[in-house]
Amino acid sequence: SQQGEEDPQALSIQEGENATMNCSYKTSINNLQWYRQNSGRGLVHLILIRSNEREKHSGRLRVTLDTSKKSSSLLITASRAADTASYFCVRYGQNFVFGPGTRLSVLP
Amino acid sequence: AAGVIQSPRHLIKEKRETATLKCYPIPRHDTVYWYQQGPGQDPQFLISFYEKMQSDKGSIPDRFSAQQFSDYHSELNMSSLELGDSALYFCASSLERGRNSGQPQHFGDGTRLSIL
Numbered sequence: 001s002q003q004g005e006e007d008p009q010a011l012s013i014q015e016g017e018n019a020t021m022n023c024s025y026k027t028s029i030n031n032l033q034w035y036r037q038n039s040g041r042g043l044v045h046l047i048l049i050r051s052n053e054r055e056k057h058s059g060r061l062r063v064t065l066d067t068s069k070k071s072s073s074l075l076i077t078a079s080r081a082a083d084t085a086s087y088f089c090v091r092y093g094q095n096f097v098f099g100p101g102t103r104l105s106v107l108p
Numbered sequence: 109a110a111g112v113i114q115s116p117r118h119l120i121k122e123k124r125e126t127a128t129l130k131c132y133p134i135p136r137h138d139t140v141y142w143y144q145q146g147p148g149q150d151p152q153f154l155i156s157f158y159e160k161m162q163s164d165k166g167s168i169p170d171r172f173s174a175q176q177f178s179d180y181h182s183e184l185n186m187s188s189l190e191l192g193d194s195a196l197y198f199c200a201s202s203l204e205r206g207r208n209s210g211q212p213q214h215f216g217d218g219t220r221l222s223i224l
Contacts, residue, residue, distance in 0.1 A: 030210050031210050033210075033212060040218075040220075041217055042112070042215030042216050042217050042218055043151065043200070043215045044215070045212040045213060045214065048212055088150065088151070092210035094164075095153070095156075095164045095166070096141070096153055096210070096213075098150055098152075098153070099150070100150055101150050
């Protein structure tokens with residue numbers, strides 16, 4: 001499969017804790033993007049990391065990319081209830097491929 | 109700021125009918141993508157257009173077709189509808205400035221299609 005694979009598929013944490021989601025892929029990429037989807041809504045782009053980058057930050061988000069292991073991780077620090085959503089790793093090689101998604105629940 | 113507009117927001121059809129979904133991308137965006145998301149499923153890429161030409165094709169059934177018009181809006185035409193076509197259909201747009209450069213996509217809120 002050329003899909004990105006994400007783990008965990010579901011994650012439940014308390015508000016204030018950090019959430020880490022991982023993504024693996026099988027073929028080479030130009031960039032890897034993370035998106036968030038609230039239930040029944042469109043996806044929202046969070047962050048893009050290029051294949052020659054190793055780490056990127058945006059607010060409470062930190063993304064790492066290890067092209068040798070073909071994996072990426074998304075860290076959300078100091079989580080809030082509003083972070084409850086599904087998170088998708090989307091790899092871009094010659095086209096966009098969505099991963100299975102991690103459903104994050106942040107409990108107040 | 110203007111976002112991606114999709115219409116209609118909800119659509120109910122019966123089996124074997126046809127449906128047309130419309131997408132108006134963010135102004136000056138040159139690329140449009142269509143996705144299908146079934147209940148509890150992840151988004152599946154259907155098809156994309158760059159500068160009014162098909163740029164990539166995913167798991168779009170032969171019963172579906174799409175095009176991008178001169179004003180960059182796009183329509184997804186669906187025929188011989190089946191129960192399994194019930195899903196949320198998303199359109200996204202991006203400013204690629206070159207075919208398949210992998211820029212971030214901006215999504216609309218989707219059209220919820222229900223087949224009875």
